[in-house]
Amino acid sequence: MTEQRPPLTQKERMAIDRVVMPEQAAELRAVNFREVNLGLTHQLAILEAERCLMCPKPYCVEGCPVRVNIPRFLKFLREGDLSAAAESLLDDNALPCVTGRVCPQETQCEGVCLRGKKGKPVAIGYLERYVADWAQQHTEELTHLRPGPTGRTVAIIGSGPAGLTAAGELAKRGHEVTIFEAFHAAGGVLVYGIPEFRLPKDIVQAEVDRLKEAGVKIELNAIVGKTYTLPELRAQFDAVFIAVGAGLPVFMNIPGENLKGVYSANEYLTRVNLMGAWNPDSDTPVLHGQRVVVVGGGNVAMDAVRTARRLGASEAVIAYRRGREELPARAEEVHHAEQEGVRFEFQVAPVEVVGDEAGWVTGLRCIRMELGEPDESGRRRPVPVPGSEFVIPADMVIVAIGTRSNPLLTSTAPELRVNRWGYIETDEHGMTSMPGVFAGGDIVRGAATVILAMGDGKRAAAAIDSYLRGIWPPLEPASEETPKKHAPAVGPAESVAAAG
Numbered sequence: 001m002t003e004q005r006p007p008l009t010q011k012e013r014m015a016i017d018r019v020v021m022p023e024q025a026a027e028l029r030a031v032n033f034r035e036v037n038l039g040l041t042h043q044l045a046i047l048e049a050e051r052c053l054m055c056p057k058p059y060c061v062e063g064c065p066v067r068v069n070i071p072r073f074l075k076f077l078r079e080g081d082l083s084a085a086a087e088s089l090l091d092d093n094a095l096p097c098v099t100g101r102v103c104p105q106e107t108q109c110e111g112v113c114l115r116g117k118k119g120k121p122v123a124i125g126y127l128e129r130y131v132a133d134w135a136q137q138h139t140e141e142l143t144h145l146r147p148g149p150t151g152r153t154v155a156i157i158g159s160g161p162a163g164l165t166a167a168g169e170l171a172k173r174g175h176e177v178t179i180f181e182a183f184h185a186a187g188g189v190l191v192y193g194i195p196e197f198r199l200p201k202d203i204v205q206a207e208v209d210r211l212k213e214a215g216v217k218i219e220l221n222a223i224v225g226k227t228y229t230l231p232e233l234r235a236q237f238d239a240v241f242i243a244v245g246a247g248l249p250v251f252m253n254i255p256g257e258n259l260k261g262v263y264s265a266n267e268y269l270t271r272v273n274l275m276g277a278w279n280p281d282s283d284t285p286v287l288h289g290q291r292v293v294v295v296g297g298g299n300v301a302m303d304a305v306r307t308a309r310r311l312g313a314s315e316a317v318i319a320y321r322r323g324r325e326e327l328p329a330r331a332e333e334v335h336h337a338e339q340e341g342v343r344f345e346f347q348v349a350p351v352e353v354v355g356d357e358a359g360w361v362t363g364l365r366c367i368r369m370e371l372g373e374p375d376e377s378g379r380r381r382p383v384p385v386p387g388s389e390f391v392i393p394a395d396m397v398i399v400a401i402g403t404r405s406n407p408l409l410t411s412t413a414p415e416l417r418v419n420r421w422g423y424i425e426t427d428e429h430g431m432t433s434m435p436g437v438f439a440g441g442d443i444v445r446g447a448a449t450v451i452l453a454m455g456d457g458k459r460a461a462a463a464i465d466s467y468l469r470g471i472w473p474p475l476e477p478a479s480e481e482t483p484k485k486h487a488p489a490v491g492p493a494e495s496v497a498a499a500g
Contacts, residue, residue, distance in 0.1 A: 424439040
């Protein structure tokens with residue numbers, strides 16, 4: 001039921017402080033895998049929604065890669081009409097429970113919020129999570145409309161954020177959608193890459209179940225490149241969307257990287273998150289290092305080092321070659337890591353993984369770095385300081401410096417054009433060199449965030465819909481967020497694997 005209250009004046013709204021997200025105490029959460037952020041109460045959510053100024057020109061919408069109508073769902077929320085708020089949010093965003101938890105709102109919608117010009121921006125991410133969680137718990141109060149079938153079929157390769165978003169958008173348009181997922185569970189990086197304490201698996205499963213209820217079919221254990229080839233799927237379906245991500249790990253190429261106790265972050269997090277290796281009764285083994293060093297400074301590095309702490313590491317260290325100000329990880333993740341006892345070694349570069357005679361890791365030899373002249377990105381390039389080598393004692397080293405494209409799928413379709421880094425090339429509408437085959441997300445962009453992949457999935461779905469209806473090229477121009485035809489190089493020097 002809608003709550004009736006007199007509207008606040010702009011002055012009254014400006015006087016409200018941004019709410020604080022309740023969270024587990026650091027000493028407790030550092031030894032469990034339960035979610036760190038606990039979510040807002042109803043009262044806190046309403047109070048925070050009241051802070052929105054309902055700007056005539058909502059820059060927050062422009063800052064959102066999936067173009068959520070933020071003022072609309074916040075208006076419904078502060079009026080107390082949660083079903084309308086939820087339906088508004090779900091109309092724009094296929095995975096709001098996910099983005100409310102892992103999207104970097106601080107650099108996107110909240111980063112351009114006018115409320116932040118004087119004080120702190122509206123906590124859009126917190127409110128998105130609150131409304132989305134309410135929707136998951138009150139599905140019977142939402143309208144469920146099923147469009148008439150168009151008779152057209154679409155295959156989606158990969159069930160990560162880009163694939164799930166495209167599936168939801170295409171199902172809303174009445175197309176028959178089948179997702180082909182290589183793993184035994186749907187969700188892609190949402191289930192294998194992001195830890196339980198940041199994104200609970202039952203939350204992802206609920207989002208997947210909602211898509212199934214909308215008519216989306218999911219075939220698991222289907223490896224395109226092995227189980228099927230891309231040309232085979234193209235022959236069976238009216239259109240194909242490739243959303244396989246970029247999950248091939250990048251290593252440092254330094255001596256000792258083949259020692260026992262060295263993991264890629266991709267393997268380490270997959271074993272723990274998807275295979276349940278955090279559970280002592282799991283059949284999937286994973287080392288429980290006591291002194292763990294994670295190389296990298298992105299969100300994946302934070303996920304890996306915080307996971308190591310929860311698996312019993314007494315010392316968990318981040319080794320990053322630039323300074324604190326250059327850390328690409330979300331500020332919240334860095335803050336949480338520090339609270340949980342993670343140590344940061346800034347401006348250091350690994351030169352060797354040190355081991356014993358039995359082939360086990362005993363440490364990571366690093367060299368101190370100092371910032372030199374700016375490189376092509378405009379950032380000052382780290383350069384080694386002669387004679388500054390030292391060893392960080394460790395029995396496990398986790399490499400989290402990025403990922404690159406996996407050639408498994410593209411090797412089965414020589415007519416599919418890729419760039420020199422192996423990423424798929426697309427036109428401004430997301431179509432590849434194979435007619436009727438589209439691509440988006442990390443396999444086009446290179447390693448990026450969940451929300452950017454979702455934006456690609458949403459735009460690709462609109463383009464595929466136009467293609468299936470014979471409206472080509474689409475009437476709508478491509479968004480400025482559309483990835484460039486030539487994805488940037490991803491390598492150990494600069495790459496950041498970003499899961500969220």
